[in-house]
Amino acid sequence: MTFTRRFILAGATALATALPAAAQELPGNVRLVIGSTSTGGDTYQNSSIVADALAEKLGINIKVDAVGATEAFKALDRDSRGTTLMIFHDQSYLGNLYGVRGYQDIFENYTVGPTVAINPGNAYLVPKGSEYQSMDDILTAAENGERVRVAIQPGGVSEIGFSAMKNAARVRSEGSEENIVAVNTGSQSDKNQTLFDDLADVINGSIQANEQFTQLPEDDQKSMRFVWITARPATLEQAPEEGMGDTTRDQLLQYASPETSVTLDGEEDFTFDKEFFFLYNPEMDEAIVEQIDTALEEIYAEGEIQERQKASFFIPNFLPSDEAQEHLREKRSTYDEVISQISGDNS
Template structure:
């Protein structure tokens, strides 16, 4: 019995030593007080809020701090971030931060000059376009062909971001197949996800931008329900979707979602040889005056969060793909991505 107890104590001690973080985060934290994370969306039901909440909870546990996520939208988020250089206000956004600037939308300054780009932490392979289940269009081919044959297709988007680049790709695909008919793809400019959803509920939009995380629940409704939707396109590469859990999201498996992936089940041509694809990534933005010490602290804290392995499981349960990069690597990656999509946007608007 004594040997059993002794071995048990050794096992507990070993477990404690393995699980202990390499940095005393609570003691070394240069950020004093609560941390507010503002996000570039006003919706608490969209993918930005969901991804941000997952990483915020994991970060709070790692550094033993109170971390709150506020869905304030990009404009209010930028204003809040600009006011607080201490690290008590951080921001999480996605590719819209640089796409809005590329599209020349008001309020979108170059994020690589205005802010410090912090770590990436997740990709959403579920950036999606949907139609009502009562729609006469049952696939992206039918949507594009309808526009080519003279029908007006209203697409609910949030201007200047991942919504608009997919919308631009749709217009370009019509232009390639039906020159001169691309203006039949018409933008219905809305706000965050709840606004896009409402546009479909009200019959104002034929197609909306959404996400697997925010909209899968509506795809399970019966066809006679006003809120019932169907996926017609996931902009992510098929290889990105393939990295998701086989269970997929809700009651929709990964294999079921694969049929909507770019270049696999859905073809939205970008040119004569290539299909359009887009992987939506989430990352931190910091005030330019935030200290290098704080940037390094957050880099290391988030690295430890991902080293623990639990946050990856949580992200994948919500159909996100973990993709942690520290700040310097994230900035290099996102600037290269920005440059590649700058060329695509130029080609889409010729």
């Protein structure tokens, strides 16, 4: 009996060693952390749409947790099992380029997963009564020695357009970039308030958050006017024809390249799409990466998620992990060059 039992156990061990381990999959309960603390913002809204679709496809539970960038990265660092995933946007690498504390190089320290959507709404606005009717007016003013104050939230998506303004001023007339100055502030409401209080001439905003103010009469203290939308025209053209609020897509396109030009290098316009994508612990099993890629590919092929995203003024943009990594590395390289060109001039 003892010999027989040993023989069976030995055989079972040999068989287990010979067979490949079962591919790891997402667990039944997943925490999806996001780089925002707001449950009303675009990161939460977009992540919820994706999480709901992915959970239904895979038959699991996914809870979106708005913990903010620092806590989200910490949570991801602690969990390589796939029970914690992250969705964020370009801030994740821009924060590192700008030297913001808590932002590591995502391409070195994490696994970049698939892209899922674009928010084409990143914009810059002036008061309706402003003497600046266009971005050309703003850059010409800087060239003429006028100080143009731009309210931003430093260190990421809000600042990259500001950096592009300074770079465009430098390309047009070297030295004039010193007249494009930052008014560093916080949330969108804080940026709006600087305009209301005449503490800034231009603010970073968004189509979603600020379009309502563009409908106010000029004599209203809170009235605003778009001067620049950073999204690529090919992205904005995919938005619903009715646009947002009382501003149609065709009207919005007037503020984007090529109708509104903010030069990158004297020949090509600067553009910026705010893209949302997954981030994973670098030790997470590759099989889970492939599982998510496959599930999302099927979800986007079915088409329902695109309707939900467009209804919230997001542009569907699925790229599997390998393509997303290449694409986002290229974006980072372009913006790194812009930031380097004007480094030290943002005070």
